[in-house]
Amino acid sequence: MDTELENIRNIGIIAHIDAGKTTTTERVLYYSGASHRMGSVDDGTTTTDFDEEEAKRGITIYSAAITCHWRDKTINLIDTPGHVDFTAEVERSLRVLDGAIVVFSAVEGVEAQSETVWRQANHYKVPRVCFINKMDRIGADFEQTFDEIKSRLEAHPIAMQVPMGAGSAPAPGYLTGIIDLYKMKALYFDPESKGADMREEEIPEEFQGLAEEWRSRLIEEVAQLDESLLEVYLETEDVPYDLFQKTLRAATLRGEVQPLFCGSSLDFIGVQPILDAVSDYLPSPLDMPPVEGDDPSGKKQGKLKRDCNPEEQFCGLVFKVVTDQHGEFHFIRVYSGTLKSGSRVLNPRTGKKELVSQLRRVQADSREKIETDEVYAGDIIGVIGLKDVATGDTLCDSKHPIALENIVFPETVISMAVEPDSSAERKKLEEVLDKLSRQDPTFKAKVSEETGQTIISGMGELHLEILKNRMEHDFNLKIKVHKPRVSYRETIKKAQEVSGEFSRTANSVTQYAQVKLRVEPSEEDAVKVESKLKPDALPPKMAELLKQSIKDVTQAGGAVGYPLIRVKLTILDVDYREGETTDVALQAAAGNAVYEALGKAGAVLLEPMMRLKVTTPHEFLGNIQSDLNARRALIVNSVQKGSLTVMEAEAALSQMFGYSTQVRSLSQGRASYSMEPLKYAEAPAEVLRDMMS
Incomplete structure (x- = not known):
């Protein structure tokens, strides 16, 4: 089993939109034998962009998982979107991946979404290799893109290859192939076989100087990663291949360097070396540290750990839910133990047990998925039969519960009103919105208390347009939508100190409380409530109730009704009277104090x-x-x-x-x-x- 785990690679392809992720994925699937035809983004025939909207727009919207084999490795590959509206797809994929291929366009270089996905990969400590794509395009510049990766991403790329030329024929100096800098060989990819036939030759004379310069940089940088290797280099001015590989792999796994490759996926140049790099430099599940989580009951303090071992207690993370008219299909990364078909597992969030009806190997959207009876730690699998399970949920052994760290998604920035074409479809609309919310964590739906309208929120215009089209086409729902609205926030201009009082006598019973508050602007994108009350100012339960009451009032929003951020409230004093200061009086006084403080502090x-x-x-x-x-x-x-x-x-x-x-x-x-x-x-x-x- 350990040998099998060593040979698994859970990787993603991430990049800015139009850098060539999906085309690269198509080449990978073709060369590895997972696909017998090579799809085209322009023709809408790619394996991973299976959704109708993806094929029509020529962009990736939904992350797609597919399994392929290269050399002796099993590669679970996830192609992710590059458009910022679908950044949640990248976020949840990186949460469960062990490594990533980051694709850059040689023309545009490092772009805005390149920076975003790089930061996401940093956050999850995902080891990476880089691929400078589109060397066949007019304006392609390998060295400038390489330098931008270093400067803008604060990365440490190590060039394993350099291109022979740039641009496409018949332009002078066009891209003919790539140079393997360690072997000092020119690699050519036969266009007649769609790049499947690759040959090594001696480096042409006009590229000899370029290759020697870059190879010297390569050997020197790798040698400096390890003291013993540096000694060998200083003695011989070269490094043996096995030590070179071992040192570079270790540094890549630590996140210190990123091996960098180049080529043109569209022209079939340079893809097989990336597959070799996935095998040689990116981690297996055994290279990753144990996964950590909390005890859902709160009884055990500190972090619980699970090793990537089939003999451990089972735990896994649901990182994607696909919903359609046929039901729900859940993607799970198994972190420890063994998951068996027909077993029951615990969802710590709901406290309920879920039945695992079927386990299926996933090939993008194919309904002809390969069934299996069990799956082991380190693998990715599709599950049918789960009921009340959402993206980010942990599934685990009910006798050994653990709640893994959830996936944190960005806040929505745009909203629009949606209503069914007829009142008869209102119930169906609610059900569809609930399904879409479980599938997409950056999609929110709620009913406005003021207008009664159903408001849907997302990450951008394209995001909401895609979701609207899904409601109509996938769920046969007739709807009307209204103009998009921006999700504003509110804060305050200045600091204020106020007192809020509640005093009422009814049936000879007096209820009284007075709360003194300070409200002031802060730097945090949240509302923070602190207390400076003396320990004996209020009974402990009342003190906690007071803080919670203030938080609850601020959630209603500011002067215009938008959520508050960058506000700090401090409880300064409370006038507490034994027998008269009740929970109700305290909550009312707190509410009055908050409303007055926000009013006087000035809305921004x-x-x-x-x-x-x-x-x-x-x-x-x-x-x-x-x-x-x-x-x-x-x-x-x-x-x-x-x-x-x-x-x-x-x-x-x-x-x-x-x-x-x-x-x-x-x-x-x-x-x-x-x-x-x-x-x-x-x-x-x-x-x-x-x-x-």
Whole structure:
């Protein structure tokens, strides 16, 4: 069993949108024998972009899991989205993966979402290899992209290869192949066999100097990773291959370096060496530390640990739920023990046992999944039969419960109202929204207490549009939607100290309490409640009730009704009278104090700001800049890249609705852009005035 675990690789392919993740995945599946035809993103025929919306738009929306084999390794591969609206798919995939291939475009270099997925991988301590793709494109620049990975991501890439040329035929100096820097061999990939036939030759004379320069850097950097290897290098000016591999693998697993490769997935160049790198440098489940969790009952203090061992007690994490008309399909990473078909497992969140009806090996969306009776620690599996289970839930042995760390997802930034076409479909709408919420943790649905409307919230316009289309096409639901709304936040201008009092006499019984509060702005994107009461100022249970009451009142929002952030409330004093200060009186006094404090502190409306990156040919630059100025965007940087200009800007989300259509119109479809949440910033005063008038 240990040998089998050593040969498993749970990896993901992550990148900015349009860097070539899905095309790279298609090549991997073809060369590994998992697919007998090579799909095309442009034709909508890829294996992992199986959803109708994905095929139509040419982008990945849902992470897709598929199993393939290379050399003696079993690779569980997850292709993830690059569009920021679907960042939750990347987040939950990285939570359960052991390693990742990060793809960069040689033309655009490090982009906004490249930085986001790199930060996510840092957070989960995921070892990585890098692939500079699209070396066949006009404007491809290997060295500039390499330098950007070092500077912008604060990474330590180690080039294992360099390209022979850039661009495509018949342009002069076009990409013909790649150079293996350790072996000092030129690698050529036969286009007639779609790159399946690869041959090694001597390096052409015109690339000899380039190869020697980069190889010297490679050997020197790897030698410096280990003292004993450095001694060998200083004596011989070279390092033996087995020690080179061992040292580089160990440093990659520690996250100190990232082996870097290059090529063109579209032109079938350089994909097999990435598969070799997955085998050689990325971790098996045995290389990962034990998974940690808490005792759900709270009886045991400290962290509980589970080793990646089939003989351990079972525990696993549900990292994805797929919902359609046929039911629910749950993706589970098994961290310890053995999961058997027909067994019952505990969900610590609900306290209920769940029946594992079937275990199936997953091949993207294929319903012809391979059934199996049991699956062991370190593997990824699909489960049928679970009922009340959501993304992020732990499943475990009921006699040895453990709750693994949940997956934290970003807050939604955009909302719209949705209603059924007829009152008869209202119940069906509720059921569909509940299913979609369980599947997608960044999708929220609630009924507004003020208007009675059903409000759905998500990560962006595209996100909500995709979900709307799913309701209509996948669930045959006829709905009407209303204009998207921005998810504003509120904070306060200044500090204030106030007292809130409650005094009432009824039937000769007096209830009384007075609470003194200080409210002030803070730096945290949350509401913080502290107490400076003396230990004997209130009975302990009442003191806890007071703090909770203040938190509950602030959850109703500020002056306009939006959630509060960056606010700190401190309980300064309480006038407590034995026999008169009841729970009800204390809660009422606390509420009065909070409302008065927020009113006097002055409301500040905060709006979500987006980080925007626009890439455009020079001739359309003026039009696009004028449009951004009209949207009150702040252009913070502008860089020339060949015939293109790359602008970075900060813009309010409220001003960016419909931007995808506009930027295409202004550039004859030749400009591209990416956008991701940046921060909350103060909205213009007139926006707040309009809301309060």
